[in-house]
Amino acid sequence: MEPMTTDTSDPQPLFKSAPSRAIKEINRRRTFAIISHPDAGKTTLTEKLLLFGGAIKEAGAVKSRKTERKATSDFLSIEQERGISVSSSVMKFNYKDYEINLLDTPGHRDFSEDTYRVLTAVDCAVMIIDSAKGVEPQTRKLMEVCRMRNTPIITFINKLDREGMDPLSLFEDIEEKLQIECTPITWPIGMGKRFKGVYHLSRQELGLFSAGYTPKSGDGIVITDLEDRELDRHLGSQARELRDDIELIQGAADPFDMDEYLKGSQTPVFFGSAINNFGVREMLDSFVEIAPAPGIRRTSTREVSPEEPAFSGFTFKIQANMDPAHRDRIAFFRICSGKFTRGMKVRHHRINKDVILSNATIFMARERSNIDEAWPGDIIGIHNHGTIKIGDTFTEKEPLKFIGIPSFAPEHFRRVILRNPMKTKALQKGLMQLAEEGTIQVFRPRINNDYILGAVGVLQFDVTMARLGAEYGVEATHETVDLSVARWITCHDKDRFKEFLGKNEASVATDSEGCTAFLTTSEYQLGFAVEAWPGIEFHKTREYN
Numbered sequence: 001m002e003p004m005t006t007d008t009s010d011p012q013p014l015f016k017s018a019p020s021r022a023i024k025e026i027n028r029r030r031t032f033a034i035i036s037h038p039d040a041g042k043t044t045l046t047e048k049l050l051l052f053g054g055a056i057k058e059a060g061a062v063k064s065r066k067t068e069r070k071a072t073s074d075f076l077s078i079e080q081e082r083g084i085s086v087s088s089s090v091m092k093f094n095y096k097d098y099e100i101n102l103l104d105t106p107g108h109r110d111f112s113e114d115t116y117r118v119l120t121a122v123d124c125a126v127m128i129i130d131s132a133k134g135v136e137p138q139t140r141k142l143m144e145v146c147r148m149r150n151t152p153i154i155t156f157i158n159k160l161d162r163e164g165m166d167p168l169s170l171f172e173d174i175e176e177k178l179q180i181e182c183t184p185i186t187w188p189i190g191m192g193k194r195f196k197g198v199y200h201l202s203r204q205e206l207g208l209f210s211a212g213y214t215p216k217s218g219d220g221i222v223i224t225d226l227e228d229r230e231l232d233r234h235l236g237s238q239a240r241e242l243r244d245d246i247e248l249i250q251g252a253a254d255p256f257d258m259d260e261y262l263k264g265s266q267t268p269v270f271f272g273s274a275i276n277n278f279g280v281r282e283m284l285d286s287f288v289e290i291a292p293a294p295g296i297r298r299t300s301t302r303e304v305s306p307e308e309p310a311f312s313g314f315t316f317k318i319q320a321n322m323d324p325a326h327r328d329r330i331a332f333f334r335i336c337s338g339k340f341t342r343g344m345k346v347r348h349h350r351i352n353k354d355v356i357l358s359n360a361t362i363f364m365a366r367e368r369s370n371i372d373e374a375w376p377g378d379i380i381g382i383h384n385h386g387t388i389k390i391g392d393t394f395t396e397k398e399p400l401k402f403i404g405i406p407s408f409a410p411e412h413f414r415r416v417i418l419r420n421p422m423k424t425k426a427l428q429k430g431l432m433q434l435a436e437e438g439t440i441q442v443f444r445p446r447i448n449n450d451y452i453l454g455a456v457g458v459l460q461f462d463v464t465m466a467r468l469g470a471e472y473g474v475e476a477t478h479e480t481v482d483l484s485v486a487r488w489i490t491c492h493d494k495d496r497f498k499e500f501l502g503k504n505e506a507s508v509a510t511d512s513e514g515c516t517a518f519l520t521t522s523e524y525q526l527g528f529a530v531e532a533w534p535g536i537e538f539h540k541t542r543e544y545n
């Protein structure tokens with residue numbers, strides 16, 4: 001899709017020497033998400049990270065929220081859940097001198113397009129792999145999204161206290177399925193009942209595992225020479241295995257390379273057991289050191305440095321709030337440059353209006369009410385009544401449009417069935433607004449008047465139906481339709497495009513922003529079309545206008 005062009009006659013000069021306060025605040029921020037397949041241990045790890053950061057006081061807080069979420073089955077609970085998920089959408093905690101924003105990536109039955117889009121707002125990610133299962137489908141999908149921006153990835157291989165795949169096979173699995181090179185930072189000693197702990201390769205430190213005991217800094221035993229008898233004393237017969245393993249990996253695995261990691265082509269790997277809080281601190285210590293601070297972001301006209309003094313940022317998620325009658329929304333907004341202060345005036349460029357950010361929420365696990373400023377990398381929640389949509393850019397003045405916060409090709413499709421034909425207008429209005437919020441995607445086929453809904457996660461359909469009823473008074477249901485693949489299509493040659501549309505009319509539809517899409521039954525059919533129609537471009541994502 002062509003990027004939107006905007007007036008650049010008065011570009012903001014790059015801020016050459018940001019005040020030291022700004023530099024300090026930017027450099028100590030880490031904004032990340034966890035990517036994993038359900039049940040790999042995301043909730044457990046999140047909880048341990050929050051405990052380390054002092055953001056929660058006791059284990060169980062995050063877990064119980066998850067249980068509530070899992071139990072969600074009807075609209076009322078979806079609505080109630082929103083209250084919960086707003087507060088858990090961004091979890092902020094401090095570790096050492098770092099200020100960390102952990103963005104939630106809903107993964108179970110609430111997996112949705114938002115899960116993908118959250119990844120466009122982070123600077124790095126932690127990937128959890130279940131040691132018994134290796135790379136699983138959802139991780140693959142999320143990794144594909146990380147690839148779009150070459151997001152740096154740290155890997156945590158979890159559940160070493162259980163029998164799993166051997167570490168080298170896990171490396172092979174990750175390298176083959178995710179096309180990213182693995183470099184071990186820690187190395188496990190045994191697994192399951194024989195799990196003894198990990199050896200930290202660069203620190204040359206042995207961390208001994210004891211179920212239920214949370215290791216403290218200073219617990220590690222420094223063993224610089226692996227032939228040291230001390231190793232045998234701690235590990236018994238498994239000392240030999242560790243020596244052999246390390247000899248093997250030192251020959252086979254490339255050492256950690258910061259540039260390769262930052263480019264997203266190498267991932268440092270940690271082993272541990274989240275539930276036992278083992279290996280988590282090692283990972284977190286390295287994470288704060290090597291995860292990048294907020295960096296440069298692309299707009300349709302220029303790049304924006306976080307150190308620029310003028311405030312700017314974009315919306316990547318919209319969440320309807322508890323009171324549907326008031327169309328009360330929270331827009332999740334990532335700050336890209338400058339400093340946010342409560343009450344500041346910014347320009348909402350899409351609707352060409354100034355907006356006062358007086359009631360923005362700053363997501364803090366603690367001291368929420370005392371915080372009046374926020375910096376690049378931070379996420380603020382802006383209350384609105386449906387005036388903000390995904391991808392909207394706010395700046396102090398300059399008309400910018402951040403790009404790379406797209407809509408993702410849906411993977412599930414349904415046809416809307418309207419119960420009361422008198423409500424056609426309300427249905428149309430509701431669907432258009434829900435599409436703007438990223439709740440659902442809406443397609444109108446060329447050959448009929450159907451409304452075809454597209455989603456990344458099937459819960460999106462139920463949320464859409466429930467909200468159509470509650471907010472627009474539209475009683476509708478949905479039925480399955482024989483579609484499973486969508487691609488947005490463009491072509492530089494107008495005549496060729498016309499020819500394609502004419503010959504494929506039954507598979508062509510227009511989405512809520514007027515973009516043309518090709519909808520078909522299988523990847524095979526898509527491949528067939530791609531081959532048959534050189535010159536037609538098939539896109540898996542599309543930028544919001």
Ligand code: G4P
Pocket residue numbers: 036037038039040041042043044045063066158159160161162272273274275276
């Ligand atoms: P998720 O958010 O990625 O879906 O995973 P979650 O943390 O909920 O973990 C999924 C299951 O794996 C949970 O068990 C959890 O206790 C378990 N788990 C997490 N980390 C480890 C680990 O290091 N070792 C072992 N052995 N298990 C781990 P559950 O039975 O589904 O839930 P629960 O009854 O334990 O709460």
